[in-house]
Structures are given as C-alpha cells and as structure tokens.
Amino acid sequence: MRIAMFTEVFLPKIDGVVTRVVRTLxxxxxxxxxxxxxxxxxxxxxxxxxxxxxxxxxxxxxLYPELKVGMPTPEIAREMEAFRPHLVHTVNPVWLAAYGxxxxxRRDVPQLASFHTDxxxxxQSLRVGxxxxxxxxxxxxxxxxxxxxxxxxxxxxxxxxxxxxxxxxLWPKAVDTTGYHPGNxxxxxxxxxxxxxxxxxxxxxVGRMSREKDLDALLEPMRRLRQRVPGARLAMVGSGPxxxxxxxxxxxxxxVFTGYMSxxxxxxxxxxxxxxxxxxxTETLGLVALESMASGxxxxxxxxxxxPFVIDDGRTGFLADPGDVDGWVDRLERLLTDPGxxxxxxxxxxxxxxxxxxxxxxxxxxxxxxxxxxxxxxxxHSLNGPLLDRFARPMPRPRD
Numbered sequence: 494m495r496i497a498m499f500t501e502v503f504l505p506k507i508d509g510v511v512t513r514v515v516r517t518l519x520x521x522x523x524x525x526x527x528x529x530x531x532x533x534x535x536x537x538x539x540x541x542x543x544x545x546x547x548x549x550x551x552x553x554x555x556l557y558p559e560l561k562v563g564m565p566t567p568e569i570a571r572e573m574e575a576f577r578p579h580l581v582h583t584v585n586p587v588w589l590a591a592y593g594x595x596x597x598x599r600r601d602v603p604q605l606a607s608f609h610t611d612x613x614x615x616x617q618s619l620r621v622g623x624x625x626x627x628x629x630x631x632x633x634x635x636x637x638x639x640x641x642x643x644x645x646x647x648x649x650x651x652x653x654x655x656x657x658x659x660x661x662x663l664w665p666k667a668v669d670t671t672g673y674h675p676g677n678x679x680x681x682x683x684x685x686x687x688x689x690x691x692x693x694x695x696x697x698x699v700g701r702m703s704r705e706k707d708l709d710a711l712l713e714p715m716r717r718l719r720q721r722v723p724g725a726r727l728a729m730v731g732s733g734p735x736x737x738x739x740x741x742x743x744x745x746x747x748x749v750f751t752g753y754m755s756x757x758x759x760x761x762x763x764x765x766x767x768x769x770x771x772x773x774x775t776e777t778l779g780l781v782a783l784e785s786m787a788s789g790x791x792x793x794x795x796x797x798x799x800x801p802f803v804i805d806d807g808r809t810g811f812l813a814d815p816g817d818v819d820g821w822v823d824r825l826e827r828l829l830t831d832p833g834x835x836x837x838x839x840x841x842x843x844x845x846x847x848x849x850x851x852x853x854x855x856x857x858x859x860x861x862x863x864x865x866x867x868x869x870x871x872x873x874h875s876l877n878g879p880l881l882d883r884f885a886r887p888m889p890r891p892r893d
Contacts (some may be wrong), residue, residue, distance in 0.1 A: 494524075494526045494527070494562075494576065494579050494580065494859070494862060494884055495529070495576060495578045495579050495580075495581070495794060495891065496521070496526060496528045496529070496578060496579065496580050496581075496582055497528075497529045497531070497566075497573055497576060497580070497581045497582070497593070497711070498514075498518075498528050498529070498531070498581075498582045498583075498584065499528045499530075499531045499581070499583045499584065499586070499589055499590040499592070499593030499594075500514055500530065500531070500532050500583075500584040500585070500589075500590060500598075500845035501533070501562075501584065501585050501586075501587055501588060501589055501590050501750070502514075502532075502533075502585075503515075503530070503532035503533070503534070503536045503545070503889075504532075504536050504537060505534075505535070505536070506534070506538070507753065508651060508700075508701055509700075509774070509778065509779070509780035509781065510584065510585060510609045510610065510753045510842035513609070513645070513667075513780065514530075514584060514670065515540060515541070516667065516851045516855075517851070517854075517855055518541045518543055518859065519541045519851070520543075520851050520852055520854075520855035521543075521850075521855060521859075522541045522542050522543060524855065524856070524859065525861070526610075527543065528543040528544075529543070529544055529546065529572060529573075529576045529578065530543055530545045530546065531545075531546045531548070531569060531572075531589065531593060532542070532545055532547065532548065532589075533547075533548050533549070533550035533562060533564075534547070534548075534550040535547065535550075535591055546568065546572050546616060547840075548564065548565075548566065548568075548569065548589055549564045549566060550562060550563060550564070551777050557751065559876040561863070562588050562589065563578075563702065564589075565589070565592040565596075569592070569596060569726070570596065570709070570886075572699050572854060573596060573600065574600070574813070574888060575887075577619060577888060577891050578587060578602055578790045578891070579602075579603070579866060579891050580602065580603045580604065580605060580862050580865055580866055581593055581597035581602050581603070581604050581605075582595070582599055582604075582605045582606075582607070582636075582862070583593075583597075583604065583605075583606045583607070583639070584607050584609065585607065585608065585609045585610050585631045585634075586604075586606050586632075586635045586636065587628075587631070587632070588793060589632050591631075591635045594606065594638050595637065595638075596634050596640055599886060600886055600887055600888045601888065601889075602869075602888065603865045603866045603868070603869035603870070604638060604640055604641075604865060604869075605639055605640065605641045605643065605861055605862060605865045606635070606636050606638075606639040606641075606642050606643070606644070607642070607643040607644070607645070607664060608636065608642060608643065608644045608645075608649060608653050608658065608661075609644075609645060609777055609778075610777060610778070613715055614794075629656050629657075632656060632658070633656050633657040633658055635657075636653070636658040637657070637658060637659050637660075639660070639768075639865070640660065640864070640866075640868040640869050641659055641660055641662060641864055641865040641868070642658050642659070642661045642662070643661070643662050643663065643664040643858070643861060644661060644662075644663060644664065644777065645663075645664050645777055645778040645799065646663075646666065646777055646778045646798075646799030646802035647663065647711075647799075647800050647802050648798060648799050648801065648802055649777040649778070649798070649802075650662075650663055652777075662860055662861055663811040664854065664857065664861070665853065665854045665857050666778055666780075666783060666802070666803065666849050666854070667783075667851045667853070667854035667855075668780070668783040668784055668785045668786070668787045668846050668849055668851075669744070669784070669787065669851065670826050670843075670847050670850070672760055672845055673760050673764075673784045673785075673788045673846075674760070674764065674785035674787065674788060675764055675766035675789030675790075675839070675843060676762070676788075677757070677760040677761045677763070677765075677780060677788065677790055678764040678765050679761040679764070679765050680697055680765075682758070682761040682762055682765040683695065683765040685749075685751070686726075686728035686749055686751070686762060686765060686766070687726050687728070687738075687749070688726070688749050689728075690692050690724070690726065693724040693726045693768055694722050694724060694725040694726065694829040695725075695726050695727075695728060695765070695766050695767045695768075696715070696718075696725065696726070696727045696728070696766070696767065696768050696769075696825060696829070697727075697729055697730060697762065697763070697765075697766035697768070697769055697770070697785075697790075698711070698727070698728070698729050698730065698731075698769070698770050698771065699730040699754075699759070699762065699763065699769070699781045699784070699785070700730075700731050700773075700781045701731055701732075701733040702729065702731055702732055702733035702735045702736040702739055702772075703733040703734050705736045705773070705775050706733075706735075706772070706773045706775075707772045707774050707795070707815070708729075708735070708739055708773075709739075709742065709772050710726065710772040710774060710795075710815065710816070710821075711743075711770055711772055711821075712742060712743065714818050714821035714822050714825065715727050715743070715744075715747070715748075715816050716744075717805070717818065717821050717822045718825050718826060718829075719747060720837050721822065721826050722825075722826055722829050722830060725747070725825075725829060726747050726748070726749070727743065727747060727748045727749070728748075728749045728751060728762070728766070729748065729749065729750045729751070730745070730751045730753075730754050730759070731751075731752075731753055731761050732752050733753075734837035736750065745873065760788065763784055763785050763787075763788035763790060764786075764788040764789065764790065765783070765793075765831055766790050767790070767828065768790065768791060768793060768825055768835070769781075769782065769785035769790050769792045769793070769810075769826045770791075770792075770793050770794075770821075770825065771792055771793070771794040771795065771800065772794075772795050772815070773794075773795060773797075773800070773823075774795050774797035774798055774815050774854065776797075776798040776799045776800055777798065777799045778799040778802065779794065779798070779799055779800050779803050782794055782800065782803045782810075783803055783846055783849070784805065785808055785842070785846075786803070786810070786842035786843065786845060786846045787842075787846035788843075789839040789840065789842060790810070790839055790842070791809060791810040791811070791828055791835060791842050792804055792810035792811075792842070793810060793811045793812075793813060793821065793824045793825055793828065793837055793853050794810065794811075794812060794813070795812070795813065795815050796812040796813060796814050796815070797816075799817055800812065805841075805845065808838065808841050809838060809841045809842040810838060811824035811827075811828070819870075870890060
C-alpha cells in the first residue's frame with residue numbers, strides 16, 4: 494500500500510506524536526508498505542526507507558517557539574501526483590496536515606485522520622482562550638472529510654465525538670518494551686538526576702515543558718513531600734518554552750533540569766527513578782507514562798484526559814485528582830517510602846506495557862487504512878463539494 498502522510502510535527506522535534514509517527518513508519522516499512530511523508534521544518538530526507546518531503550516551516554515564535562507551522566507549496570501537489578497514493582493519512586490536521594486533507598479531497602483520494610492533540614483545550618493553557626470555539630469548528634470540519642478518524646485513547650474517542658468528529662475509532666496504545674526496560678537503571682544516571690545524591694528518594698518527569706503540561710501543579714506537592722520524605726528530589730527531563738519560568742519557581746537545591754535526552758540516556762533516566770510524576774490534564778494518551786511503565790517505574794498521574802486509559806489505579810500506579818495537593822503528596826509518599834509496594838507496582842506496570850507492541854498497533858492501523866479505502870470507493874460520490882469540484886484534479890484509483 495502507498496500512504497501519503499502529512500504531519501504537523503516531526504524530527505528533530507521530540508514528543509509523543511513524533512514518537513508514534515516514527516515507530517509507525519518503522520513498522521509500516523517492515524510490513525511492506527511505502528510512505529511519502531510531508532513534514533515541516535528541517536526533518537531528515539528519509540526515515541526507515543520512506544521519503545520525507547521537507548515543507549517550509551514558520552515558527553510560532555510568540556505563542557509556541559518550538560513549533561514550526563508548515564506552509565503549503567506547489568511541490569506538495571507534484572509529489573502527491575507522482576506518488577499516486579492509495580490513501581492519505583493526516584496526523585493532527587490543523588495547518589499543514591489540514592492542507593493534506595484538502596489536497597486529498599481535490600484528488601479524490603481516500604483519507605484517514607488521527608487526533609493526537611486536543612488543540613482546543615490547549616488554547617486555555619496558551620492564554621488564547623478566545624480561539625477555542627473557532628479551533629473546534631475548524632478541527633471538526635477538517636476531520637469530518639476523512640472516511641475514518643482515529644484517537645489514541647478511549648477518553649479521547651469520547652472527546653473527539655464531543656467536538657463533533659464522526660466515524661471515530663481507536664488506534665491502540667503502544668510502547669517500545671525493548672528500548673525501555675528496568676535493566677537500564679544506572680547508578681551514574683541516578684547520581685546525575687539527584688545532583689550527586691543517588692540515595693535520595695527520586696521523582697522524575699519526562700517530557701515537553703510548556704504551559705499545557707501543568708508542571709506548576711508539582712510545586713506545592715513537592716514542597717510538602719520533602720517535609721514528609723526528607724531529601725526527596727525532583728528531576729525534570731526535557732525542555733520547552735516554559736522551562737526558564739519553571740527553573741525560577743522550583744527550588745534549585747532539590748530540583749535538577751537536565752534538558753532533552755534521547756536514546757540510551759533517556760531509557761536510563763526512566764529506569765533510574767523511583768516514581769514518575771505526570772500532572773498534565775490535557776494528554777490524549779501520555780506516551781511517556783507508558784515508557785515509564787515499560788521501565789518498571791510506577792506512575793502517579795492526573796485523573797484527566799487519556800491518563801486513566803494508561804494507568805490501572807492501585808495496580809500499575811496511582812491516579813490523583815488535578816488540584817488535590819494532599820492526594821498527590823499521599824500517593825508519591827506511599828511509593829517513595831514503601832519499597833515493596835514500589836517493586837510490586839513496577840512489575841505490574843512492566844507486565845502491562847508488554848501487552849502493547851508497536852507491531853500490533855500498526856497492524857490495527859493498516860486495517861483502518863483498508864477500511865477507509867473500502868468506504869471511499871464503495872460509496873463514491875465524485876469529490877467533496879462544489880468548491881473542490883471546481884478546482885479538482887482527480888487522480889485515477891490506484892490498482893497496484
């Protein structure tokens with residue numbers, strides 16, 4: 494199968510969406526499928542044997558400096574028509590990927606869209622709440638042009654339906670259980686994460702440091718936790734537009750900011766922690782929580798968004814209500830002070846993660862691709878509307 498994929502984010506940026514895209518590209522290659530990927534900024538020219546078309550990106554410097562918005566160009570049309578895809582997959586269609594939706598409609602190509610980031614909800618954290626309703630309308634319009642829409646967690650399936658997105662299915666969660674493993678625990682990494690105090694109780698967060706991650710919600714719990722668990726430390730692994738403000742607010746005597754990590758270093762950081770703290774309330778899934786679980790480290794996460802879809806409360810970790818400082822302190826304290834409970838939950842977390850491979854998730858995705866193609870051609874009504882019909886350049890249905 495030939496798949497044209499449009500994504501709003503890709504390498505060298507690192508986040509949960511990028512991780513899912515790259516792992517999916519790897520698995521699609523192993524399954525014998527060919528992908529033409531359109532990505533903004535300065536991505537590699539190919540990945541896992543698939544060609545990557547670099548699309549000029551413009552930085553959202555004032556709103557989100559790390560994010561580059563891809564600008565549509567005539568080259569996209571030329572590449573699409575030469576590739577002759579069986580299907581177009583748009584990842585989080587908002588701007589560049591939304592252009593992919595319109596381009597697929599113009600060429601009468603079946604579509605699947607995946608919903609990874611609850612952008613309308615993020616508008617509150619980014620202090621542009623006025624954009625929430627227009628963004629919901631835009632996302633609903635774009636997604637409903639696809640034959641199939643996918644979300645990465647059960648709660649987000651419901652959220653997508655609330656927004657008005659139709660034909661929604663579940664793209665199963667997955668994690669790399671080979672790269673992330675309890676055996677990656679490292680005394681040297683633990684010393685680095687604790688600023689030279691490897692015997693101190695250690696709470697770790699891994700991920701992007703931006704306002705929508707609600708990391709300020711760890712300030713008071715960590716302050717109170719140190720009163721009840723003397724010496725407890727926090728390591729913040731990653732970076733982002735909010736990192737400088739966080740460095741000012743968290744006590745430098747008890748907090749380490751490491752910057753971005755990847756590969757072996759990142760795997761060691763997960764496995765060297767006692768507890769993983771994940772306060773975000775806007776996650777559609779929370780891949781970092783799954784990576785921590787694969788590393789044998791229990792998670793304390795917010796009872797919000799897609800996190801309850803990942804954590805089995807009381808078995809693989811704990812859920813805490815957003816804003817419930819006492820609840821957060823209690824759960825973190827229990828895991829830091831009870832090695833037996835920590836080991837038991839860590840084993841259960843690892844066992845749970847082993848049930849969710851990237852191969853199984855990608856095979857399910859391919860099934861949805863086939864469904865989108867079948868629906869498109871079995872209920873074929875020319876193109877998507879009079880405006881698109883007027884400017885349409887339909888391609889013949891690929892037969893090979």
